Amino acid sequence: MNYCLASCAFPSSHTTLLRNKLSPFLFxxxxxxxxxxxxxxxxxxxxxxxxxxxVSSSSVTVDGRIVSEIGPGLLxxxxxxxxxxxxxxxxxxxxxxxxxLFTNEATGRGWDQNVMQRGYGVLLVSQFTLYGFMKGNxxxxxVAMPPEKAKPFYxxxxxxxxxxxxxxxxVKDGVFGAMMKVNLVNDxxxxxxxxxxxxxxxxxxxxxxx
Amino acid sequence: MNYCLASCAFPSSHTTLLRNKLSPFLFxxxxxxxxxxxxxxxxxxxxxxxxxxxVSSSSVTVDGRIVSEIGPGLLxxxxxxxxxxxxxxxxxxxxxxxxxLFTNEATGRGWDQNVMQRGYGVLLVSQFTLYGFMKGNxxxxxVAMPPEKAKPFYxxxxxxxxxxxxxxxxVKDGVFGAMMKVNLVNDxxxxxxxxxxxxxxxxxxxxxxx
Numbered sequence: 277m278n279y280c281l282a283s284c285a286f287p288s289s290h291t292t293l294l295r296n297k298l299s300p301f302l303f304x305x306x307x308x309x310x311x312x313x314x315x316x317x318x319x320x321x322x323x324x325x326x327x328x329x330x331v332s333s334s335s336v337t338v339d340g341r342i343v344s345e346i347g348p349g350l351l352x353x354x355x356x357x358x359x360x361x362x363x364x365x366x367x368x369x370x371x372x373x374x375x376x377l378f379t380n381e382a383t384g385r386g387w388d389q390n391v392m393q394r395g396y397g398v399l400l401v402s403q404f405t406l407y408g409f410m411k412g413n414x415x416x417x418x419v420a421m422p423p424e425k426a427k428p429f430y431x432x433x434x435x436x437x438x439x440x441x442x443x444x445x446x447v448k449d450g451v452f453g454a455m456m457k458v459n460l461v462n463d464x465x466x467x468x469x470x471x472x473x474x475x476x477x478x479x480x481x482x483x484x485x486x
Numbered sequence: 487m488n489y490c491l492a493s494c495a496f497p498s499s500h501t502t503l504l505r506n507k508l509s510p511f512l513f514x515x516x517x518x519x520x521x522x523x524x525x526x527x528x529x530x531x532x533x534x535x536x537x538x539x540x541v542s543s544s545s546v547t548v549d550g551r552i553v554s555e556i557g558p559g560l561l562x563x564x565x566x567x568x569x570x571x572x573x574x575x576x577x578x579x580x581x582x583x584x585x586x587l588f589t590n591e592a593t594g595r596g597w598d599q600n601v602m603q604r605g606y607g608v609l610l611v612s613q614f615t616l617y618g619f620m621k622g623n624x625x626x627x628x629v630a631m632p633p634e635k636a637k638p639f640y641x642x643x644x645x646x647x648x649x650x651x652x653x654x655x656x657v658k659d660g661v662f663g664a665m666m667k668v669n670l671v672n673d674x675x676x677x678x679x680x681x682x683x684x685x686x687x688x689x690x691x692x693x694x695x696x
Binding site (some may be wrong): 280375377392456459465466468470 | 615680
């Protein structure tokens with residue numbers, strides 16, 4: 277069993293008091309990095325992830341054939357965690373479509389317009405390797421949602437994007453599970469990492485574990 | 487001041503005992519998500535970040551001119567945090583060069599060889615947007631290392647990669663701070679996210695704040 281006290285800003289007198297009272301139960305201060313590593317691991321493995329790249333153009337090729345392409349817009353690589361739900365999909369969809377990654381050409385103001393305001397394309401590609409954790413130097417992907425469950429979930433995510441975008445044809449996708457060559461011209465470059473918020477899941481996990 | 491108890495696996499009798507003793511100082515259980523969000527924020531903003539893409543080829547174009555290119559290998563986008571040190575650079579360099587993202591063609595075994603074992607190229611590109619935090623829908627980049635400090639730090643990172651790789655010419659870079667078009671063919675696709683471990687920094691931060 278692991279006990280942890282992640283004290284962020286205790287007045288020092290309280291810290292001493294608490295440490296004395298809690299020493300049988302808690303890691304001592306000089307072990308707080310273990311505490312924080314535990315917290316971190318919980319977060320790392322409980323969210324839908326996206327890597328978003330602003331592109332001049334992008335396309336997906338399978339067996340030498342282009343199966344999908346967009347002009348300027350966003351290439352969005354999606355990693356689905358085994359615990360993801362519709363709430364995670366909602367969050368990622370809303371954030372990606374609304375994040376202001378484009379310059380407003382009328383005013384010259386940067387980071388001002390979202391992809392829908394520009395009428396640009398969105399190319400979604402499933403990417404289970406976003407759940408790769410390094411075991412030594414070898415990636416391990418066991419927390420990604422298994423393919424048989426991820427495939428329909430991913431299909432529903434595409435539909436969600438198409439419904440949310442006022443121009444559904446602008447949303448394209450790759451081929452789930454296929455070996456793909458994903459061509460892109462990253463414009464800037466601009467690459468963003470996004471994770472769905474997981475407070476409710478972690479709350480549940482903490483209750484289960486205690 | 488923020489107090490937090492991130493209890494991961496307390497036996498319930500201990501939890502009750504602790505909660506009673508600590509209630510004046512600590513968030514109650516039903517607020518544990520706030521605790522965890524605080525922990526998370528500390529982690530998010532205190533590490534060197536890399537997004538690694540396995541590529542068939544990649545190149546960087548500035549003002550319509552190709553300034554750098556590789557064949558098969560890794561495109562590595564690097565985000566430098568304002569608090570990063572040589573230890574972070576060491577970690578990222580070692581992990582990127584050793585992570586096994588390539589199939590061993592002799593045995594057919596996947597996730598078996600690193601980029602050096604294949605003699606493949608590494609294209610490093612600075613990417614401050616990896617420190618973009620969404621304020622609503624607008625990205626904020628204030629925790630990225632400021633350019634005047636990041637430029638020499640980034641140059642030393644390139645050198646570090648070149649020294650560590652037994653074939654220094656295989657390591658290429660973009661143009662720091664320039665508007666670039668980064669072309670790539672993501673092969674798989676395979677995209678990995680990496681962060682340097684920050685236990686020592688967080689330890690220091692916790693001591694400073696208490």
